[in-house]
Amino acid sequence: MATTKYLPLWTMAAPLAGWLLLGAVSALAHGLLPLVLGAGLIACVLAAVHHAEVVAHRVGEPFGTLVLALAVTVIEVALIVSLMLAGGPATAALARDTVFAAVMIILNGIVGLCLLAGSTRHGEQAFDLYGVNASLATLATMAVLTLVLPNTTTSIAGPIYSSSQLGLIAVASLVLYGAFVLVQTVRHRDYFLPEGEAARDAEEHAALPSRRVTAVSALLLLVCLGAVVLLAKALAPTIERGVDAAGAPKAVIGVVIAAIVLLPEGLAALRAARADRLQTSLNLALGSALASIGLTIPAVAMVSLATGWTLVLGLDLKAMVLLVLTLLVATLSLGTGRTTVLQGVVHLVIFAVYLFTTVVP
Numbered sequence: 457m458a459t460t461k462y463l464p465l466w467t468m469a470a471p472l473a474g475w476l477l478l479g480a481v482s483a484l485a486h487g488l489l490p491l492v493l494g495a496g497l498i499a500c501v502l503a504a505v506h507h508a509e510v511v512a513h514r515v516g517e518p519f520g521t522l523v524l525a526l527a528v529t530v531i532e533v534a535l536i537v538s539l540m541l542a543g544g545p546a547t548a549a550l551a552r553d554t555v556f557a558a559v560m561i562i563l564n565g566i567v568g569l570c571l572l573a574g575s576t577r578h579g580e581q582a583f584d585l586y587g588v589n590a591s592l593a594t595l596a597t598m599a600v601l602t603l604v605l606p607n608t609t610t611s612i613a614g615p616i617y618s619s620s621q622l623g624l625i626a627v628a629s630l631v632l633y634g635a636f637v638l639v640q641t642v643r644h645r646d647y648f649l650p651e652g653e654a655a656r657d658a659e660e661h662a663a664l665p666s667r668r669v670t671a672v673s674a675l676l677l678l679v680c681l682g683a684v685v686l687l688a689k690a691l692a693p694t695i696e697r698g699v700d701a702a703g704a705p706k707a708v709i710g711v712v713i714a715a716i717v718l719l720p721e722g723l724a725a726l727r728a729a730r731a732d733r734l735q736t737s738l739n740l741a742l743g744s745a746l747a748s749i750g751l752t753i754p755a756v757a758m759v760s761l762a763t764g765w766t767l768v769l770g771l772d773l774k775a776m777v778l779l780v781l782t783l784l785v786a787t788l789s790l791g792t793g794r795t796t797v798l799q800g801v802v803h804l805v806i807f808a809v810y811l812f813t814t815v816v817p
Contacts, residue, residue: 490694497687497716504680504720509727510665510673522641522743527677529747531685532558532717533755538689539713540759549768551756553710556603556775557814558748559595561714562741563782564807566722570729570737571789572800581734585793587640587647591742592790594636596783598629598749603779606770615770619761625769626757633750640743650735681720688716704815711814718744734795774817778810 540547574581607614699708721744728737760767789799
């Protein structure tokens, strides 16, 4: 008698879809929908980290970290732009708050955790100084041009740019990010490669995923990141109501959005640091910060110029002090090519102060 080895896919998908629909209806009836959406968001983030690491391992460094940085930033841009279009002029400062939060989360939260976790487990860790210096120089320039300079211009009273100034800053951000990607992937790729025998041995002995597995993971990475932005958008009204109920400033919404979007990269960077691959960890962190400014600002600038809405970019005095402190400390702590537990603790303390002063300005 002939046998079949596979069940039709729809026969497995149909009952799963039925249970998911029943669960969604039940959650909606009992007011538990935000918890269900939050659980789905976490699951998608964890899946995105796995698929990103598969793709990164196949294409090698630094292309792997660049793929994840670009994918996550595209999702961040889509989320900010969609919320701007939905909220209208009332969201004038959303892009500023989200980009600033992304820079602070990356340079203090993610980098601090990576340095602390890696140094705790492996002692002193080393990385290529040239690549990190190039990243920090580009990041400092873009951050000051987009978040500080608007407060000092006189054509229009700050903290906003005039239309011509906004167009110039958008082009400058794209040029700087494009130049960085060129240096990272073509001209000086060796600056961003993991150094040390342990890193090379790990790359040589770890089994490469097949092309088919890599292609499937790349597709699923996009699916997961798409689900992350849609779930985050669905949770946005709940987050806004929670912020209003707590009496917290609107800037907290930008922190929440940036934290959700950066969670996949943060987990991937932390895992790399714990595996004694600090170069890969820093590539992920700094690359995502650069992509966050270099792609987000031009995108929201286009929306602002097309709709005529005011785009608030300049930070207040407190935020500018924290940004300058962060850039200064990052330059000093990553300026020797070696890190210890102390640098991680310093960055995390700055991050804690940033979070507290955001809620209690």
